[in-house]
Amino acid sequence: MLAIKCDKPGKIKLRDIPTNSDGGLKREESPTRFAALATQLAELQELCYAAGTQSLLIVVQGMDTAGKDGTLKSIAGAMNPVGIRVASFKVPTAFEAGHDFLWRVHQQTPVRGETVFFNRSHYEDVLVVRVHNLVPETQWQERYGHINDFEELLTESGTIVLKFFLHISKEEQERRLLSREENLAKAWKLNVGDWKEREFWDDYQQAYDDAIEKCAAKDAPWFIIPADKKWFRDIAVAEAIVETLKPHRQKWEQILAGIGETRKAELAAYRKGVS
């Protein structure tokens, strides 16, 4: 697998993990390679949707400019818009903040059959919240356990959970921020907040180390995606989802075959009745 899969708790040092890998792939072959994965993604998502016994939750996290929106455009864009949904988590409203940190997140989890992408997620509550001391340390320290319990509730209820960290270097972030300033027509995309948050780069990396380390679970793994190369990022994310869903294919097809038999019998009985 091109992604680095973390499916059990264990030390993570993002600083030691390269951000610009290409997995030995060539850029020229990337469109063909991605297209093949996109076709499989669309098929597997349709099976999941139609079988309706499980659901899929895909968490996308990363530093500013890491490519969360771009990844969603490629990956979610490859699937049927009926049956998928993107939930974007911004700064909590006063009403949301009046509840526990999982309250607003729980409302957005997928119904059976559905695929939901979290564009940022409950992990912000151990990332930005920790870096800026928005709650006391005793409180955010307790959250890793709550997150694990919550994700276990989801996976035991039939939700397939995948969590992606889009891993870029500090230099690549600077390049991307500066390149945004060159496109005057898109000046509305500029955000001084991105530069301010960049000053906390090391704190964020540390917070990500801990979040990945403490919340990597067999049924809710983290995938670290080298993301300096956008074309590689998309392929690595698509491949990780396809590999995770593939083992479910046969079961979903059997469920659908069973439904098919029932439907054919109903139709035959109806035809007998009306003829």
Next chain:
Amino acid sequence: MLAIKCDKPGKIKLRDIPTNSDGGLKREESPTRFAALATQLAELQELCYAAGTQSLLIVVQGMDTAGKDGTLKSIAGAMNPVGIRVASFKVPTAFEAGHDFLWRVHQQTPVRGETVFFNRSHYEDVLVVRVHNLVPETQWQERYGHINDFEELLTESGTIVLKFFLHISKEEQERRLLSREENLAKAWKLNVGDWKEREFWDDYQQAYDDAIEKCAAKDAPWFIIPADKKWFRDIAVAEAIVETLKPHRQKWEQILAGIGETRKAELAAYRKGVS
């Protein structure tokens, strides 16, 4: 415009409107033609999303097999999955049915910037509900007025509302239902309910005549789309949306230019401060 636009109350007889038009287009040119519209759709939706002053609600209705899912796949699939959402309305749950008929629908309307597709909608409450006498006539007769008031509330609050009726012939529906039976691997898609509802074809067409006639408004128009030819249907729907959004483009671009100026100034001030 390829679609038949109904933007004020007035007699509609679907029976007299052809379902197999091609608007003089050739099938061979349809991929190029659709691709050009899809690019414009994606651009306009991004502008609407970024400007964040208005929202877009696209209602999709039609008889069984008319192509609601296919249309959503083409049209919503052309847009950025971040910022769009498909709300599918099935038979109301007991809890939903315990409220007025607009309650569950209102909860799904788009937030500013967002594009929401209704896959079926509040119109079912004057369609299936009327055809099967699920409520007394006095009650469904009152609903046209409630629908107009509701849609006026939305449009006056900045939501752009478009309503599509995918218009197929009874013969085309039969062809599509029978062709589903040929694909044994997709037998789970069969639904005896489709055949049963087909017996009420004329009642449904009458109910659609009335719904379009009574709920066609300048700011919430109906578009009748000849939909026997799927490639024509997609082009006609895309064109209607593009033509509706185009007049907003300049305004949205101005808003974004203003945001861009503010952002550049903020960035400059920040640089002065840190340097």
